Amino acid sequence: MTKKLKIVVLAKQVPDTRNVGKNAMKEDGTVNRAALPAIFNPEDMNALEQALRLKDRFPGSEVLLLTMGPPRAAEIIREGYYRGADGGVLLTDRKFAGADTLATSYALSMAIKKIGPDIVIAGRQAIDGDTAQVGPQVAEKLNYPQVTYAEDITGLDGEKLVVKRRLERGVETVKTPLPAVITVHATAPDCRPRHAKHLMKYKHARTFTEEQDNEHNSYLPIEAKANLRIPEWGVADVGGDEIHYGLSGSPTKVKKIENIVHQAKESKILTSSFEDIDSLIKELFSSHTIG
Amino acid sequence: MNNIFIYIETEGGKIADVSLELLTKARSLAKELSCEVEALIIGDSVAQHKEELFQYGAQTIHIAEDKRLKHYLTLPYSSIVISVLKKENPQIALFGATSVGRDLAPRVSSALVSGLTADCTSLEIGDHKEVKSGKEYKNLLYQIRPAFGGNIIATIINPDCRPQMATVREGVMKKEPLDVAVKGKVKVIDTAAILKDEDFVVEIIERHIEERKIDIKGSPIIIAGGFGVGSKENFKLLYDLAAVLGAEVGASRAAVDAGFAESARQIGQTGVTVRPKLYIAVGISGQIQHTAGMDQSAMIISINNDPAAPIHQIADFAIVGDLNEIIPRMIKSYKLNSK
Ligand SMILES: Cc1cc2nc3c(=O)[nH]c(=O)nc-3n(C[C@H](O)[C@H](O)[C@H](O)COP(=O)(O)OP(=O)(O)OC[C@H]3O[C@@H](n4cnc5c(N)ncnc54)[C@H](O)[C@@H]3O)c2cc1C
Numbered sequence: 354m355t356k357k358l359k360i361v362v363l364a365k366q367v368p369d370t371r372n373v374g375k376n377a378m379k380e381d382g383t384v385n386r387a388a389l390p391a392i393f394n395p396e397d398m399n400a401l402e403q404a405l406r407l408k409d410r411f412p413g414s415e416v417l418l419l420t421m422g423p424p425r426a427a428e429i430i431r432e433g434y435y436r437g438a439d440g441g442v443l444l445t446d447r448k449f450a451g452a453d454t455l456a457t458s459y460a461l462s463m464a465i466k467k468i469g470p471d472i473v474i475a476g477r478q479a480i481d482g483d484t485a486q487v488g489p490q491v492a493e494k495l496n497y498p499q500v501t502y503a504e505d506i507t508g509l510d511g512e513k514l515v516v517k518r519r520l521e522r523g524v525e526t527v528k529t530p531l532p533a534v535i536t537v538h539a540t541a542p543d544c545r546p547r548h549a550k551h552l553m554k555y556k557h558a559r560t561f562t563e564e565q566d567n568e569h570n571s572y573l574p575i576e577a578k579a580n581l582r583i584p585e586w587g588v589a590d591v592g593g594d595e596i597h598y599g600l601s602g603s604p605t606k607v608k609k610i611e612n613i614v615h616q617a618k619e620s621k622i623l624t625s626s627f628e629d630i631d632s633l634i635k636e637l638f639s640s641h642t643i644g
Numbered sequence: 645m646n647n648i649f650i651y652i653e654t655e656g657g658k659i660a661d662v663s664l665e666l667l668t669k670a671r672s673l674a675k676e677l678s679c680e681v682e683a684l685i686i687g688d689s690v691a692q693h694k695e696e697l698f699q700y701g702a703q704t705i706h707i708a709e710d711k712r713l714k715h716y717l718t719l720p721y722s723s724i725v726i727s728v729l730k731k732e733n734p735q736i737a738l739f740g741a742t743s744v745g746r747d748l749a750p751r752v753s754s755a756l757v758s759g760l761t762a763d764c765t766s767l768e769i770g771d772h773k774e775v776k777s778g779k780e781y782k783n784l785l786y787q788i789r790p791a792f793g794g795n796i797i798a799t800i801i802n803p804d805c806r807p808q809m810a811t812v813r814e815g816v817m818k819k820e821p822l823d824v825a826v827k828g829k830v831k832v833i834d835t836a837a838i839l840k841d842e843d844f845v846v847e848i849i850e851r852h853i854e855e856r857k858i859d860i861k862g863s864p865i866i867i868a869g870g871f872g873v874g875s876k877e878n879f880k881l882l883y884d885l886a887a888v889l890g891a892e893v894g895a896s897r898a899a900v901d902a903g904f905a906e907s908a909r910q911i912g913q914t915g916v917t918v919r920p921k922l923y924i925a926v927g928i929s930g931q932i933q934h935t936a937g938m939d940q941s942a943m944i945i946s947i948n949n950d951p952a953a954p955i956h957q958i959a960d961f962a963i964v965g966d967l968n969e970i971i972p973r974m975i976k977s978y979k980l981n982s983k
């Protein structure tokens with residue numbers, strides 16, 4: 354007897370803040386955020402792999418991606434398809450805009466309730482907001498247990514999921530009942546590559562919004578398209594109290610943003626004297642390069 | 645009421661440094677806000693820590709002791725924190741940005757529907773005027789944190805909800821005991837009244853210490869050593885510097901071939917390509933096969949005693965001298981300059 358699991362993977366489209374090379378820098382040494390490519394959040398890739406491994410082990414299981422973002426975040430769902438996911442939902446609505454982690458987790462949790470999964474797998478942290486708060490907050494809103502920093506979802510023991518966690522100074526193995534939220538750490542295995550067969554099949558998957566947009570239109574017969582429609586859900590689809598969405602549902606406000614200056618204006622030559630080294634370290638502190 | 649709460653984390657029977665750093669910080673915040681500092685500690689036998697907490701300025705200590713709380717578990721620990729914060733209604737609640745704090749605080753913040761700022765490196769008190777409504781707020785907690793992969797520093801506020809919650813990074817704030825300990829109060833929390841069986845559905849099966857896998861690609865700061873480091877033993881200098889900077893250690897191929905470092909650390913054409921925000925090349929000459937793997941780093945510091953070494957030409961800061969003198973000086977200076 355094998356169990357069939359319904360697994361939701363939370364994935365966010367993020368600017369690639371890790372590889373800020375000299376070409377993504379402005380003259381003044383600050384990052385040109387607009388020049389960073391939009392990617393699948395790296396730890397969400399690790400999360401997807403964990404979900405796909407569960408599906409390999411429990412045939413008939415279903416892996417669905419859930420992403421909240423602007424219309425172009427539909428790319429996340431397609432990327433998931435290419436790597437073996439069975440479907441996905443794009444949560445998109447102007448009313449979601451300006452969300453902090455609390456409002457983000459409210460929206461995600463409302464959509465998850467509608468899907469009704471056995472397991473929710475998220476990345477530990479998104480590389481733009483960098484908070485690692487959404488996973489645990491989603492768990493609380495759903496009243497599910499949470500297991501953070503997972504490195505390996507080792508399997509099921511009866512009705513419970515066994516998860517190996519990566520902590521600061523070691524590892525811990527825990528057993529949790531389902532449904533549960535698991536957040537996956539970067540030390541978990543990398544995601545499998547795209548599969549050519551999936552790529553051929555799903556490259557035409559579109560949201561309704563994309564279909565309306567001629568630029569994205571593909572020349573498929575209508576019936577084929579209906580099959581490949583990526584659902585878009587807004588507030589009206591997931592319900593809930595509007596006050597908890599977007600800006601009004603966000604207690605935290607960004608008061609100020611300071612751009613970090615990464616680059617020294619010109620190459621400086623220093624001696625090994627303590628004075629020279631001390632002034633360098635001070636400079637690194639004040640530019641927040643270290644801290 | 646309206647005080648500052650610090651969640652006290654323990655590890656291996658000791659209070660975590662970050663908790664003492666937060667108590668130290670809370671004293672000065674409390675002075676500005678004319679309020680008191682309270683500590684909340686949870687475990688199976690933690691009452692022994694109260695003298696130390698008084699020494700760091702806690703005026704009230706809330707103690708939750710229960711045999712079932714020997715190890716940190718999200719659900720029972722968060723149930724207790726949520727219950728205490730609901731009852732005491734503090735204006736500020738702070739947690740260490742450790743693996744425990746970053747698991748616990750978001751769950752608590754969600755239950756309290758109060759904002760949480762992640763991984764702060766600085767906290768200040770300040771005012772705020774909302775542009776749209778013109779509404780003015782006095783004495784808010786400015787929660788200052790790096791985001792966007794460390795490329796920006798954001799100041800976050802939480803104008804309307806209480807408590808204002810934040811997790812704070814380890815080691816960024818000073819840890820300073822008082823000369824004379826506070827004569828404070830202890831409040832014992834009735835854990836039996838708070839904890840339910842459902843809080844214990846997640847079980848720890850096993851825990852052990854295990855070395856972390858090497859992850860140079862994901863590290864924002866890399867300290868790479870070359871053949872000039874001289875020996876495997878001397879690579880310890882680099883690990884010491886990496887430990888204070890929160891960096892990973894990389895290596896040139898010559899260093900790997902000589903057995904100074906594991907091959908997973910090799911950077912370059914036949915190793916990994918990295919683009920961290922800070923790359924410190926130590927005793928590396930800067931051959932093209934090496935620089936191909938790191939020249940896109942946002943900032944490069946080279947340490948080499950040969951003024952003509954090519955690595956100096958691509959560096960933002962070129963330190964000409966002996967690495968054996970320079971690295972200990974960097975560590976010393978870091979310690980002097982970090983708050
Ligand atoms: C400079 C700056 C600082 C900020 N600081 C804070 C802060 O301190 N506190 C705060 O509450 N908000 C903060 N925010 C807002 C926060 O970035 C957003 O709410 C964001 O939507 C979610 O937070 P995150 O990126 O940190 O995600 P994380 O909590 O790091 O994400 C963890 C995981 O949750 C899932 N996930 C997150 N977002 C989505 C999504 N949109 N769709 C699907 N899955 C998702 C992914 O699996 C992801 O790996 C800040 C924003 C900025 C620009």
Ligand SMILES: Cc1cc2nc3c(=O)[nH]c(=O)nc-3n(C[C@H](O)[C@H](O)[C@H](O)COP(=O)(O)OP(=O)(O)OC[C@H]3O[C@@H](n4cnc5c(N)ncnc54)[C@H](O)[C@@H]3O)c2cc1C
Nearest residue numbers: 870871872896897898912913914915927928929934949967
């Ligand atoms: C096909 C091919 C692929 C290669 N791929 C790679 C690769 O992926 N990665 C890579 O790194 N290399 C690679 N190499 C090797 C590369 O060409 C160089 O040989 C190698 O990078 C040199 O390593 P190094 O700088 O550590 O050693 P060296 O060139 O020996 O330099 C040591 C430096 O340390 C300095 N020094 C010595 N003592 C001190 C001191 N006390 N204080 C300060 N400085 C000191 C010296 O001045 C010298 O500049 C490849 C080569 C080939 C042919």
